[in-house]
Amino acid sequence: MTDFNATQTLFSLPDGMTYLDGNSLGPMPVAAQDRMAACLQNEWGEMLITGWNKAGWMRQPRALGDRIGRLIGAPAGTTVVGDTLSIKVYQALASALELRPDRRVILSDSGNFPTDLYMAEGLVRSLDQDHRIETPAPEDVTAQISAIGDDLAVLMLTEVDYRTGRRHDMPALIRAAHEVGALVIWDLAHSAGAFPVDVAGADADFAVGCTYKYLNGGPGAPAFIYVAPRLASQVQPALSGWLGHDAPFAFDPDYRPGPGIDRMRVGTPPVLQMAALDAALDIWDQVDMDALRTRSVELCERFIAGVESTCPDLTLATPRAAAMRGSQVSFRFEHGYAAMQALIARGVVGDFRAPDIMRFGFTPLYIGMNDVDRAVKILSDIMANRLWDQPEYHARADVT
Ligand SMILES: *Cc1c(COP(=O)(O)O)cnc(C)c1O
Numbered sequence: 001m002t003d004f005n006a007t008q009t010l011f012s013l014p015d016g017m018t019y020l021d022g023n024s025l026g027p028m029p030v031a032a033q034d035r036m037a038a039c040l041q042n043e044w045g046e047m048l049i050t051g052w053n054k055a056g057w058m059r060q061p062r063a064l065g066d067r068i069g070r071l072i073g074a075p076a077g078t079t080v081v082g083d084t085l086s087i088k089v090y091q092a093l094a095s096a097l098e099l100r101p102d103r104r105v106i107l108s109d110s111g112n113f114p115t116d117l118y119m120a121e122g123l124v125r126s127l128d129q130d131h132r133i134e135t136p137a138p139e140d141v142t143a144q145i146s147a148i149g150d151d152l153a154v155l156m157l158t159e160v161d162y163r164t165g166r167r168h169d170m171p172a173l174i175r176a177a178h179e180v181g182a183l184v185i186w187d188l189a190h191s192a193g194a195f196p197v198d199v200a201g202a203d204a205d206f207a208v209g210c211t212y213k214y215l216n217g218g219p220g221a222p223a224f225i226y227v228a229p230r231l232a233s234q235v236q237p238a239l240s241g242w243l244g245h246d247a248p249f250a251f252d253p254d255y256r257p258g259p260g261i262d263r264m265r266v267g268t269p270p271v272l273q274m275a276a277l278d279a280a281l282d283i284w285d286q287v288d289m290d291a292l293r294t295r296s297v298e299l300c301e302r303f304i305a306g307v308e309s310t311c312p313d314l315t316l317a318t319p320r321a322a323a324m325r326g327s328q329v330s331f332r333f334e335h336g337y338a339a340m341q342a343l344i345a346r347g348v349v350g351d352f353r354a355p356d357i358m359r360f361g362f363t364p365l366y367i368g369m370n371d372v373d374r375a376v377k378i379l380s381d382i383m384a385n386r387l388w389d390q391p392e393y394h395a396r397a398d399v400t
Contacts, residue, residue, distance in 0.1 A: 002291045007365040010283050011216070018371045020350045023190060023328045023361030026216030032279040039275035051271070060274045061265055065224055067281045068215070071289065072188060072207060073198030074226045080261045081211065081277070082269050085189060085223040087239070088208040089156075090119045091264060092225060094238030096154045096183040096206060097123075097131065099231070103153035103182070104131050107145065109138040111161040116187055120156065123238075138166060145176045152182040159197075160190035160326030163353045165318040167191075167326050171202040178203065189213060192224075194327035194363075195296060196289035199226055206231075214327070214363060215284065217277035225264045232260040241266035283365065295364035296327045299372055303329050303360060306376030311383045317357055328361045337400065341393035342382045348375045352400045 012028045013019055019027055043055040052058045065079035072079070093106070106120055117133065124131040131153070136144050138161065145152060155177040160167050170186060177184045185206040191197050193214030199207045207226040211217035227235060237257055242248045243265040246256040257263035301322065307314055314331040333339055336358040340350055350360040360375070382388055 002286065002288045002364075004295060004364050004368065007283060007287070008368065011366040013366065016347050018348045018367075018374050020348065020360040020362065020367065020371075020375060022216070022363035022366070023194070023213055023326075023359065024351055025212055025219060026193075026214060026280070026363070027366060028218065029216055029276075029280045029283055031282060032218065032276045035279040036272060036275050039272060044271070057269065057271045057274075060271070060278070061222075061269050062262070064222075064274060064277055064281065065261070067285070068192065068209075068211070068224050069226070071197065071215075071284060072192055072209070072226065073196070073200050073202075074207070075200055075229065078200075078229055078232065078261055079224055079226045080264050081222040081224045081274070082265055082267075083223055085187070085208060085210040086115045086119050087266070088223045088225045088264075089116050089185075089187065090123055091237065091239055091266075092185045092206040092208055092227075093120055093154060093156060094123055095227075095235035096156075096185060097127070098236050098238075099183060099234065100153040100181075103151050104129075105148050105151050106131060106133045106154050106156055107141065107148060107152055107182075108133065108135050108156045109141050110135045111138045111163065111166070112156075112158050113162050113187070113189065116156065116158060138168065141168070141173065142176055145173070145180060145182070149180050152177065152180050154183050154185060156185040156187075158187035158189060160194065160328070162190060163317070163330060163357050163359070165190075165326050165328040165330050165359075167319075167324055170197075170204070174202050174204060190326050190328065193284065195293040200228070204228065211277050211280070214361075215277070216280040216365075218273060218280070220270075221273050221277045221280075222270055225261075227261055227264060229260070232263075235263065237263045237266075239266045243267055243269075287365070292364050296362055297322045299362040299364065299367060299369070300325065300327065300329050302369060302372045303362065303376065306372065307331060307379060310376065310380035313383055314358070327363065328359055330360070331358045332356045333358055335388055337396065338390075338393040339379075339382060339388040342388040342390070343375075343379060345393070346378050346382070348378050350375075354400070 188209035211221040317330040
């Protein structure tokens with residue numbers, strides 16, 4: 001069991017703030033401050049270049065990958081951290097396409113996060129081999145898999161839709177794609193740390209994700225990539241950087257991929273960011289993922305019930321069935337941007353996604369029932385009294 005009252009004390013949140021945006025950027029673990037200070041002082045400051053060996057910096061991408069592996073059902077030695085999620089999407093897709101040289105279609109969906117699709121577009125352009133990217137509505141993906149059949153190279157999906165919070169049926173989609181001989185890439189940006197994931201059990205080929213959302217690794221924390229063990233020694237890295245080489249310090253003029261998942265490393269790892277992520281993962285080591293899911297569903301249901309009974313102008317955009325949701329709840333409202341600004345001004349922080357989605361992330365590690373009740377109360381006050389309709393709440397900032 002996990003004591004969620006105890007985990008709340010492990011995060012630094014400003015007094016009076018109800019933070020429902022951990023699906024976008026997790027809050028700072030209290031221990032991250034000392035961990036980063038120690039890394040700066042004792043490691044970088046004292047050890048300088050010897051830190052790569054003495055402080056284990058060079059081994060960190062694998063060690064952190066293994067700790068994330070427990071949360072996503074990946075066995076030890078199959079996950080590594082580094083770079084950004086956009087880069088990891090590119091790597092996974094490039095490798096998957098190379099494993100299916102006779103097939104031309106990359107199937108995703110219209111709810112995927114734009115950067116995943118942008119990275120695919122750029123890759124297709126530089127490959128210049130007539131690949132096509134198809135993006136049907138999320139509910140039509142299964143039918144498309146069988147329609148495309150043996151021209152389907154790769155199914156590339158984000159498990160939880162960043163706007164609506166709708167969750168795909170991962171095991172069923174993997175089975176359908178494998179049946180036609182395609183490979184599958186899952187983006188776990190809104191899954192890792194949101195609920196239990198089992199990439200190995202579901203037989204995913206590749207999985208990628210970021211560590212600054214539910215995992216609380218801090219802004220700019222490195223992404224992760226998982227490659228199924230049966231493929232890890234076959235994949236050819238498109239981003240063949242020196243730290244993915246079999247012997248980086250042999251300084252061989254020719255590239256030779258490293259063993260297994262090591263070949264998905266590219267360049268120098270972000271040591272300071274990894275220190276913060278390491279502190280965040282100390283918290284995750286104590287978390288029972290099934291208990292987390294149970295609590296997350298309770299928080300989401302209470303929020304949905306509260307908002308639906310007090311805010312008739314808001315329409316639920318997230319599926320009503322808990323099994324079809326991640327750990328966020330979204331409501332549509334024509335003036336959602338202004339309403340969200342009014343909420344933030346009153347200490348309830350969620351965010352907005354165009355054209356009309358108000359998003360609220362529910363993260364049991366630091367959000368309790370009292371936070372849900374407070375958010376509902378303030379939101380219903382804003383809606384009932386049109387408090388959102390003020391000029392200052394309509395002006396758009398760069399990041400929404
Ligand atoms: C947040 C998110 C990203 C962000 O990619 P970065 O390279 O880390 O900026 C990519 N894909 C999905 C599905 C996301 O939710």
